Amino acid sequence: MTEVPAGTAVQTSAPAASGRRGRRAVDVPALVERAREGEARSVARLISLVEDASPALREVASALAPHTGRAQVLGLTGSPGVGKSTTTTALVRALRQAGKRVGVLAVDPSSPFSGGALLGDRVRMQDHAGDDGVFIRSMASRGHLGGLSWATPQALRVLDAAGCDVVLIETVGVGQSELEIASLADTTLVLVAPGMGDGIQAAKAGILEVADVFVVNKADRDGAQQAVRDLRYMQSLGGRYSEPGGWRPPICRTVASRDTDNGIDDVLAKVADHRSWLESSGEGHRRRAERAAREIEAIALAALRARIGDLRGSAALGALAERVVAGETDPYAAADELVARL
Amino acid sequence: MTEVPAGTAVQTSAPAASGRRGRRAVDVPALVERAREGEARSVARLISLVEDASPALREVASALAPHTGRAQVLGLTGSPGVGKSTTTTALVRALRQAGKRVGVLAVDPSSPFSGGALLGDRVRMQDHAGDDGVFIRSMASRGHLGGLSWATPQALRVLDAAGCDVVLIETVGVGQSELEIASLADTTLVLVAPGMGDGIQAAKAGILEVADVFVVNKADRDGAQQAVRDLRYMQSLGGRYSEPGGWRPPICRTVASRDTDNGIDDVLAKVADHRSWLESSGEGHRRRAERAAREIEAIALAALRARIGDLRGSAALGALAERVVAGETDPYAAADELVARL
Incomplete structure (x- = not known):
């Protein structure tokens, strides 16, 4: 269960709730309207309001609700060093070329995207190379192991309401975060790299259980074929999708770097396949x-x-x-008596 | 706040609740009666019932209540290697010589007393050298860092009801456990040893805040005087007791080993002083x-x-x-709607 700050669900009757930077009144309906028109500053402000558990949080959640449920949520996880950030960049590039509006929530403390979270710059919202069809947001992680912030689902809703077709959540695959990301995402991509023993580590960590699509990145390196074989072998041992009629996670190979996006189109094709399966099987709605x-x-x-606590x-x-x-x-x-008083 | 298994506070209407070893009915009033008479097996069985969050837990808690509140609770914490176990043994010996009935709850995973907890032998209850005035119980710790089990307060109540004059809780001083032990104990003894840089470590870990009595153990070694000076210096910087009229934690020196108990009488004298202060200041009741x-x-x-969850x-x-x-x-x-339904 996601940890939520104790105060967040306390009712506030303040008609004009104030943000964390003092007594500035927040016009939530206007912010939501501008965010829906794609204004980055309003999107950033809304995410700050939910992330800071501002008194306006409930009003924001209520105002967002009618505009949510459209975005496809992709989770991206893997050990440090497997190339999550370059893969995220490549995915964003490909999705933009396909005309999609994209949001990125980076909860990976090792990611350059989320550097801001570690440095305290949690309000950073930047255009992706001047592209106003991309929102990138670093989220403070819950701890040094990169667990998702309790505010991640709300930030997701902001990006959803802001008209993102796809929201990518990037997190490092250690601790609980890969389980958390799988519970948030429609489709979870698990990245491994050759020669890191990642296959074995993944099996130990239960990462096999969360993957909808495997991506063997750095597939031009020695050991890529072995990494694929390791994953196939472990899949043969069972797991999340071992039941008949289930989804068998495909294994893609990529070489994502600043210069090449080899294999990224295949990843997106497999993501689309998974989305079709989610819809046809009813699993998507169930999730x-x-x-x-x-x-x-x-x-x-x-x-x-x-x-x-009160x-x-x-x-x-x-x-x-x-x-x-x-x-x-x-x-x-x-x-018992205490509970009866609540 | 102490973590409690989710199921423990669920009402059970079963008149004869069963223990963890199957459908064996538990006669709680009879067990409590025999425990009060000092029967070790009944004490052990009651601790098992609370530790295993058995369905009889609530009945046990209710039956114990009228017989609790007498025992003096001593916490003993310190880094691995400072001699907690030998000190515990020496304290037990001295308390027995003074005619006290003593209980020991060992939550220190590095302690020989609590070895059983690691080895799965959580029901061990042994006489202390054939002495039926001593109950020794190893408690499973919550994690490898030795956090107190959620059941520790209940186990304490069992030993209290069983007529222990003093209950010693021994835990390794890492992680959260020293804070937890201070919240359980009337008097918390913090052990340090010379030359381990423990003074500095203690200050960092906030152990100064929890100590009611400092014990510099292995005081025959080089550096004992320096350890005492370090502690005095840090005390001069303030802390829990820096307010006027407060208790200033004394610093005792001991050489506890299998053969000698040098200084243990002084420790017990300081513990008695602290108890008097707790009573006269009202702090004991407040705690x-x-x-x-x-x-x-x-x-x-x-x-x-x-x-x-239901x-x-x-x-x-x-x-x-x-x-x-x-x-x-x-x-x-x-x-809000969900909460309204509860």
Whole structure:
């Protein structure tokens, strides 16, 4: 379950909520309108509002809702050094050539895109080589292992509402982040590189379970064929898609660099195949509903945690604690009473 | 806040709840009665029931409550290698000589006492050299860093109800465990050893904040005087007790080994001084109430998390998720509806 700051789901009745930079009033409907027209500054501002758990967060979420559900969400994960950033760049280039509007959320602390997150520049929003059809946003990661920020689903909604056809979420494949990205993405691309023992590592880390499409990057290097064989062998052992009629993750080979995008078209073709399968099988809708359910749960839990937190120092909790200390009740019975008060 | 397994606070209506080893019925009142008479096997069984989050957990907690609140709780923490286990042994010996009934909860994965926890032998309960006035219990730690098990407060209650005058909790001083132990203990002993740079490390780790009594162990070694000076210097910089009228943690020197207990009597004298201060200042009661409040909160949150978890796959959550996917509502508004249903 995604961690959500305790305060985020607390109701705010302030009609004109203020942003983190002081008492500046936020005109949320106007911001959403301008974001839908593709204005980068408004998109950036909305993401900042959700990322900072601003008091306007709920108003933003409510205003975005009618305009969401269109974007295709691609997750991109892999160990450090496999070439996630060059692959992201190549994918963005190819999607732009196909006339798609693209959003990028970079949660990979090792990515140059997300350098800003580490350096504290979390409001950076830049055009991709002067292209106003690309939004790139670095997200602060939850920790040094690159777990997704709790705000990632909301940032996704902002980019979705801003008319992005595709949103790419890039994260380093360590810790929990590859599981989190798979729960957010329609299609998860797992990158491996030859000679890194990534196949074996991937199997250990359960990355096989999250991949919809494998990409063996740096496929011009020694060991690429072996990496493909390793992946095929591990696929033969079962996994997420081992049931009949399921999707068998294809294995693409790419050589993504500043100069060449070899194999990227094939990756996008496989992504399109997966999208068709998601639609025809009903799995796509099931995943989105599951994702929404998990998000609702996480927000509800954060709200309840905040309510319990609000009771700190209260007479009610103090009285219950005194009764436990006196041996008049036990902590479980006292917790029942506390819950009954919420 | 202490992590509690989600299921532990779910009400069970089973009149004769079963232990983890199958369908064996548990006669909780009889167990508590025998534990109060000092029967080691019953004490062990009760700790197992709380540690395994057995369905009888709530009944156990309720039955223990009237018999708790007597034991003095000593926390003992310090880096690996400072001699926590020999010091624990020496303290137990001295307390026994003073006619006290003693319980030991060893959560230190590096301790020989808690070896059983790592080896899976979590039900070990042994007499201390044939002495039926000592209960020693290894607790499974929450992770390899030795964080306290969520069940530690309950195990403490079992030993308290079993008539222990003193319960010693031994944990390795890494990660969060020294903060956790300080929140459980009436008096926290922080052990350092000469020449380990422990003073500096302690300051960094915030261990100064948790110490009620410092023990420089291996005080016959070179550098003991320097370790004492380091601690005094750091104390001069402030900390938990820097306010006027507060308790200034004394610094004791010990040479605890299998053969000698030099300095242990002084440690126990300082512990007694601290206990007097806790009573006269009201801080002792305040700490116990605070501890109970945190525990109630943690159990309440776990109960709410379990209730939300119970909604997984439910029609209500499914319908809310569908409305979010369709853009008819946003996750925050949906979470409000979910919370309203609880």
